[in-house]
Amino acid sequence: xxxxxxxxxxxxxxICDSDFDRDRAEVLARARRAGVGAxxxxxxxxxxxGKNLELTKMYPILKPAAGLYPAxxxxxxxxxxxxxxxxxxxxxxxxxxxGLDYWVVKKEPxxxxxxxxxxxxxxxxxxxxxxxxxxxxSAGRHAVAxxxxxxxxxxxxxxxxxxxxxxxxxxxxxxxxxxxPSVVRSRQKQKLVKQLPLSCLLIETDSPVLGPxxxxxxxxxxxxxxxxxxxxxxxxxxxxVIAAVSDNTERLxxxxxxxxx
Numbered sequence: 001x002x003x004x005x006x007x008x009x010x011x012x013x014x015i016c017d018s019d020f021d022r023d024r025a026e027v028l029a030r031a032r033r034a035g036v037g038a039x040x041x042x043x044x045x046x047x048x049x050g051k052n053l054e055l056t057k058m059y060p061i062l063k064p065a066a067g068l069y070p071a072x073x074x075x076x077x078x079x080x081x082x083x084x085x086x087x088x089x090x091x092x093x094x095x096x097x098x099g100l101d102y103w104v105v106k107k108e109p110x111x112x113x114x115x116x117x118x119x120x121x122x123x124x125x126x127x128x129x130x131x132x133x134x135x136x137x138s139a140g141r142h143a144v145a146x147x148x149x150x151x152x153x154x155x156x157x158x159x160x161x162x163x164x165x166x167x168x169x170x171x172x173x174x175x176x177x178x179x180x181p182s183v184v185r186s187r188q189k190q191k192l193v194k195q196l197p198l199s200c201l202l203i204e205t206d207s208p209v210l211g212p213x214x215x216x217x218x219x220x221x222x223x224x225x226x227x228x229x230x231x232x233x234x235x236x237x238x239x240x241v242i243a244a245v246s247d248n249t250e251r252l253x254x255x256x257x258x259x260x261x
Contacts (some may be wrong), residue, residue, distance in 0.1 A: 008227070008242065009249045010128055010220040011178050012097070012133055012204035015026025015041045015062060016051040019208040019217055024166045028059050032219035034249065036061070039220050040253070042096045042133055042158075044069035045077070049084055063093035063253075065133055067121070069202050070101040078117045091120060095125050096133020097158060100146070103138040115146060122150045133158055133250050141166040147174060154252060159206055161188060164195035173198045176252050178204035181212045181225040183233075195231045198244045201230065202252070 010031070020027055031039065041052045042065045049066035066088065068081045068190070085095055089108045098121040105114050123131045131154040136143035140162025147155055148169060155175040159182075160167060167177060169194055183189040203226040205211070211218030212225045227245075231238045 001225040012037040027219045034221040037070040060142045065094040065096045067096040067098040071104045088093045094133045097135040100133035100139035100143045101137045144170045178202035180206045180210040181222040183211040183229045
C-alpha cells in the first residue's frame with residue numbers, strides 16, 4: 001500500500017502521563033512508523049502543562065496543549081492555568097482539556113462552579129484565538145449548549161459520549177468531533193460515526209486510555225484503528241478518511257499541525 005498523502009494527527013493524547021515515562025521515545029517512534037505526523041499533547045493541570053512544554057523540546061512530533069480537567073473545581077487553579085496559557089500562547093496548539101464532567105461532578109452547586117470555570121476558558125480561547133479541546137463526559141448536551149451560548153468558535157469535542165442528536169447543533173456551528181480507537185468496541189461511538197458527516201470528524205487516541213482493547217495501554221500508533229473503523233462504518237476507503245480528517249485537522253488547528261507530506 002502506498003504511503004498516505006497526508007500524515008495523521010492524534011488530536012488528543014495524554015503523552016505526559018506517567019504510564020509513558022519508561023518508554024516514551026519508543027512509543028513516539030512507533031507513532032511515526034504508523035504515519036503519525038503530530039500528537040496534540042493535552043493536560044489536566046499545571047504540572048501536565050509544564051511537562052508538555054518540556055517534552056515538546058525533546059520530541060518535535062508533540063504539539064503542547066494546556067488545560068484544567070473539569071473535576072478540578074478550584075477558581076484559583078483556573079486562574080493560574082489562564083495565566084500559564086496567556087504566557088505560553090505562542091507555543092500552545094490548544095486549550096485542553098477543559099469542559100464539563102457530570103459523571104464525576106453530580107451536585108448542582110459543583111456543576112455551577114464547573115460551568116463558571118469552563119466559561120472562563122471559552123472566553124480565553126476566543127481572546128487568544130486558540131482551539132478548545134473539550135471533555136464532556138455524561139454532559140455532552142450541556143457542554144454543547146454552553147459553547148453555543150458563549151459563541152465558542154474553534155472547538156473539538158473529544159471522545160463525545162452522547163447521542164448524535166445532541167451533537168448536531170455543534171456540527172451546524174462548525175465544531176469537530178474526535179473519534180478514539182475504542183470505536184472498534186463501542187456501539188455509541190459507531191453510531192456517532194455513522195450519523196455525523198465526515199467533514200466534522202477528527203481522530204484521537206486519548207492515550208493511555210480508550211484503546212482498541214480496554215486491558216491494554218493505548219498509544220498514538222493505534223490511531224490507525226480509528227481510520228479503519230471510520231472507513232468501514234462510512235463505506236469509504238481508508239485513503240478517503242485520511243484525506244478528510246487531515247483537511248478537518250488543518251481547518252481547526254492550522255497547516256503546521258496537519259504536517260502535510
